Amino acid sequence: MDSIFDDAQSRLTEVFSRIDLPDDVRERLAHPKRSLTVSIPVRMDDGSLKVFTGHRVQFDDTRGPTKGGIRFHPDVTLDEVTSLSFWMTIKCAIMGLPFGGAKGGVVVNPKNLSLLEVERLSRGYVRAIADIIGPKRDIPAPDVYTNSTIMGWMADEYSTIRREQLPAVITGKPVHLNGSLGRESATGRGALHILDQWAELQGINPKETTVAIQGFGNAGYHFARLAFQHGYKIVAVSDSKGAIYTERGLHPDSVMEHKRQYQELKAIYCDTSVCETGDFTTFSNEELVTMKVDVLVLAALENVITIDNADRIQAKTILEIANGPITSQADAILNQHDITVLPDVLANAGGVTVSYFEWVQNRAGLYWEEEEVNERLAKFMRREAGHIFKRAEKEETTLRTAAYLHGVERIAGAIQERGTREYFTG
Ligand code: NAD
Secondary structure, three states: OOOHHHHHHHHHHHHHHHOOOOHHHHHHHOOOOEEEEEEEEEEOOOOOEEEEEEEEEEEEOOOOOEEEEEEEEOOOOHHHHHHHHHHHHHHHHHOOOOOEEEEEEEEOOHHHOOHHHHHHHHHHHHHHHOOOOEOOOEEEEEOOOOOHHHHHHHHHHHHHHHOOOOHHHOOOOOHHHOOOOOOOOHHHHHHHHHHHHHHHHHOOOHHHOEEEEEOOOHHHHHHHHHHHHOOOEEEEEEEOOEEEEOOOOOOHHHHHHHHHHHOOOOOEEEEOOEEEEOOOEEEOHHHHHHOOOOEEEEOOOOOOEOOOOHHHOOOOEEEEOOOOOEOHHHHHHHHHOOOEEEOHHHHOOHHHHHHHHHHHHHHHOOOOOHHHHHHHHHHHHHHHHHHHHHHHHHOOOOHHHHHHHHHHHHHHHHHHHOOOHHHHOO
């Protein structure tokens, strides 16, 4: 299947075969509500003008204003952004958040731009989409290669356009600019709740569990840091340049410290104040994905496990922190091999959940302690995971299908309450 969106939609086939829903629901979930493509002219540092392409897709707003991140990446396409907005719709419903789903993206390699050029691009993107976003319409957030600083510039640009302070238009902002404590680590923390809850259910001891992580960015790093604190043994991590492995286990903070300083991954073990470079092996991202570990964490991009490598996966459990890292065909193969997939729409929902908390705090003008944010996050993640794990067991299906059933039922409920053919024809 060439289109990511077609592949994403194919997941609904099994869902609709298991629950009896009006055709209206299927029809509504097959089409994004609005897709906007824009040109963003940016004055470069050398004085030249460069025009970048951006997209914002609002998939469905039946359950509330749409919500979803903004990605800066050279491979961004409308097809990808549409799929991501569809997954956001399902995810917000799974978590019971009062949001629909959206996503944005700009076709750019931000690593080739200066910081000032990134700021001009970020502000230009907001000017281009300002008519369709807003605290009660569509609320963006960070995603791949965007961060809290960029969200701060974007919120500032939007408030300038609207001539009033509207921090709730964007989440994932810096804490000093009305961001929420705990947002930065929320995706990794939420994913760890899901893995922990699954481990408890299966009687798995974290201290005897080896973990490999693809993607050592915001989500992957915070997951690694917190999982390490919980006793999991992180044996391998990778970024876009390659992977490192060491049997004795990595110290995520030391690896990150080295990466920040030297722009490369290096295996370092730091305990108290003494750091030493451990023996480590460098290898490719593909090798990391197929290596023998207990848990494989995918925290980079989509389409990592496909029909081409699914047969070679050796991990017993896969935690999807990235959106859409496993294709539907690959999913079927993993299922045949009894590999458990903790699905993206649940496992990475910690980010949007704390984004919701940030939006609530911005609108109330009352800010919470970090402990309160983390406690509420734990409650949301564990509550929804509990429903999904039970449902998968009861209906003898995969965790992904159980998660989709859980979310689609909530969306369907909202669509039905607004009226369907059955309602209008009596
Ligand atoms: P990020 O930009 O902070 O990090 C991405 C990481 O992936 C970087 O370390 C990069 O080097 C690495 N990477 C890129 N291409 C790679 C490749 N081919 N092989 C291995 N590593 C590669 O982005 P992020 O915010 O951490 O997002 C990562 C994934 O998690 C994305 O799929 C994103 O949609 C998803 N996600 C993020 C959040 C969030 O709050 N940040 C929330 C939900 C889902």
